[in-house]
Amino acid sequence: MTAPTAPAHVVVDIEGTTSATGFITEQLYPYSRKHFARVIEQRGDEAEIARAVAAVRDHLGDPGAGTDVVVAQLNGWLDRDEKATPLKTLQGVIWAEGFASGELTSHFYPDAIPALRAWHAAGHRLYVYSSGSVSAQLAWFGHSAEGSLLPLFSGHFDTENAGPKKTAASYHAIAAALGEDDAARFVFFSDLVDELDAAREAGWHTVGVRRAGEPYFDRGVGTHPETDSFARVDLSGRQPVVAG
Structure with missing residues (x-):
């Protein structure tokens, strides 16, 4: 052969x-931070989002953690630029909304x-x-x-x-x-x-x-x-x- x-x-x-990493950290990260709570509250029944929120709660050891606690953990990961899968999943959902609406361009x-x-x-x-x-x-x-x-x-x-x-x-x-x-x-x-x-x-x-x-x-x-x-x-x- x-x-x-x-x-x-x-x-x-x-x-x-x-x-450029700077575009993502300076434009996309703040955009996702702004929308975490809304997406969890409004779209939390969707499988992808529900799975991500469940993963955050599992990480916290608190299956009943409310949206504010979940968001606090997401923001903590974001502050430390940790590549946590639930964070990246929810960011992806939020960014997809922003790109679709024309608010974001890559x-x-x-x-x-x-x-x-x-x-x-x-x-x-x-x-x-x-x-x-x-x-x-x-x-x-x-x-x-x-x-x-x-x-x-x-x-x-x-x-x-x-x-x-x-x-x-x-x-x-x-x-x-x-x-x-x-x-x-x-x-x-x-x-x-x-x-x-x-x-x-x-x-x-x-x-x-x-x-x-x-x-x-x-x-x-x-x-x-x-x-x-x-x-x-x-x-x-x-x-x-x-x-x-």
Whole structure:
């Protein structure tokens, strides 16, 4: 059998990778904080929201916790920027409302959308793997300033359907979900070295995205190939190459 000539599956993170973390923390986080209580009260019977609220109550050890207590826990996680799954689920629901209403428009670095389109056109299958929920991802990529980018993507993964991003098992789970036995057919883009390390442990190719002004810039990306722009990355060979 002939060996693959290029990665087939391109998996991208969002914050610090395709998009500015500052936009999310300064625009989307306050927006979700403003709407937690309303969504829980008005849409609490919906399965996704009920499951998230139940998870918060389970974390608190208080199955009867009221909305104010649940919201306080959500805000605590938000203050510490913890990637708690119930928080991300509820943020995704709230952001989807905001994008649908036109109150929110997602941010992308100038090099991100052209690269995603070029990789898709070249035959690579694109996926998102983010701590943000799948619903948040769909809203984000569906409402860019250049319109919906969702047709470019073949799937979406988060901490609920794949697992924690700093654990190699999560990357194995994604490969299994896609029916791909060859880990070398994957390349993962992230700004966080712990995530890159986990992906590499699972056998994936990796590219560390290091953009000035991002929270993890000073940490670097370890021994992973490094770029400050998707435009510098060549995916045509058996492994990604970053132009100097």
